[in-house]
Amino acid sequence: MKCPFCGSFDGQVLDSRPIEHTSAIRRRRQCNQCKKRYTTYERPEEVILMVIKSDNRREPFDRKKLWASIARACVKRPVSTETIDKIVSEVETEISDYIMEVPSSVIGQKTLQKLLDIDTVAYIRFASVYNNFADVNDFMKELKSLKKEHDKKNIKKK
Numbered sequence: 001m002k003c004p005f006c007g008s009f010d011g012q013v014l015d016s017r018p019i020e021h022t023s024a025i026r027r028r029r030q031c032n033q034c035k036k037r038y039t040t041y042e043r044p045e046e047v048i049l050m051v052i053k054s055d056n057r058r059e060p061f062d063r064k065k066l067w068a069s070i071a072r073a074c075v076k077r078p079v080s081t082e083t084i085d086k087i088v089s090e091v092e093t094e095i096s097d098y099i100m101e102v103p104s105s106v107i108g109q110k111t112l113q114k115l116l117d118i119d120t121v122a123y124i125r126f127a128s129v130y131n132n133f134a135d136v137n138d139f140m141k142e143l144k145s146l147k148k149e150h151d152k153k154n155i156k157k158k
């Protein structure tokens with residue numbers, strides 16, 4: 001760290017402490033040249049998760065966009081905005097395991113699994129938009145496999 005008074009790089013940290021409710025750290029430093037004291041703040045670089053689209057393009061993960069696409073699938077369905085918030089938050093938490101990039105298909109699958117528990121119509125709408133099925137058979141196959149998974153999960157719960 002360069003001393004703001006004399007420009008020397010020869011300094012020491014006297015004290016480090018986290019700033020409450022943030023991930024920042026405040027450090028008291030002293031310059032070994034001019035002996036003056038100063039304070040620095042350190043915070044982690046904000047990590048932006050990139051979504052890999054099916055055509056390999058990347059775009060930053062956008063919470064609002066996911067929210068809007070779920071809301072579209074839930075039009076005139078008994079799904080509250082709180083529920084949509086919850087789905088988005090859960091998906092967001094689950095994909096935070098990915099360090100830099102996450103395939104859009106992962107986000108789609110996670111969202112679908114949650115919608116399946118909530119509302120079948122919303123699930124089917126979301127699935128048809130998200131997966132862009134080539135034909136009805138592909139769609140039915142997907143639906144069956146998810147349904148099977150879902151039933152398995154429910155049996156385990158009981």
Ligand SMILES: [Zn+2]
Nearest residue numbers: 003006031034
């Ligand atoms: Zn100095």
